[in-house]
Amino acid sequence: xxxxxxxxxxxxxxxxxxxxxxxxxxxxxxxxxxxxxxxxxxxxxxxxxxxxxxxxxxxxxxxxxxxxxxxxxxxxxxxxxxxxxxxxxxxxxxxxxxxxxxxxxxxxxxxx
Amino acid sequence: xxxxxxxxxxxxxxxxxxxxxxxxxxxxxxxxxxxxxxxxxxxxxxxxxxxxxxxxxxxxxxxxxxxxxxxxxxxxxxxxxxxxxxxxxxxxxxxxxxxxxxxxxxxx
Numbered sequence: 001x002x003x004x005x006x007x008x009x010x011x012x013x014x015x016x017x018x019x020x021x022x023x024x025x026x027x028x029x030x031x032x033x034x035x036x037x038x039x040x041x042x043x044x045x046x047x048x049x050x051x052x053x054x055x056x057x058x059x060x061x062x063x064x065x066x067x068x069x070x071x072x073x074x075x076x077x078x079x080x081x082x083x084x085x086x087x088x089x090x091x092x093x094x095x096x097x098x099x100x101x102x103x104x105x106x107x108x109x110x111x112x
Numbered sequence: 113x114x115x116x117x118x119x120x121x122x123x124x125x126x127x128x129x130x131x132x133x134x135x136x137x138x139x140x141x142x143x144x145x146x147x148x149x150x151x152x153x154x155x156x157x158x159x160x161x162x163x164x165x166x167x168x169x170x171x172x173x174x175x176x177x178x179x180x181x182x183x184x185x186x187x188x189x190x191x192x193x194x195x196x197x198x199x200x201x202x203x204x205x206x207x208x209x210x211x212x213x214x215x216x217x218x219x220x
Contacts, residue, residue: 042210
């Protein structure tokens, strides 16, 4: 198993554009969480999905949305990009909830 | 408020010296605490969790509810321990709350 995979690896977008980030969990894991990591800070929780339902949401504006598909993969969408959205976006999967979360390599988003 | 504080951004020690990375938390209820590590060019990975009471790579961490601390310790640092270390708390709604991280640098 390759572990949690994320695509793309890097992305450059312009202010006002929209972006979609993708995550494939470890086989058998039903929970996916998304985190934003700004340079020099720890990861900040955005969303958690379990069995295709949103189970938790962090303090992020409505421009951020996500969903989980029947195969448990997930997408994070960000609309109307701002310069401050530039960050490393991490996806983590687990069998259930927050326990033993396994992280992907992240997607580096740069907004210019 | 649920919060994790790691007061040191950088900790530099010599090989063979003891290491203590500090972590304090704020949480009402029984916390679930973790230490994650990120080695250079690698993904974030779980180092240890307090309920398992394990020693991983020589590291241990004890939950002190009175002092609301979960410090990470190792008696003799190795160069390969150089990495970013994050303390994390499992909060309400199933989210992990991370501290800002401490960069550990072990010099030869």
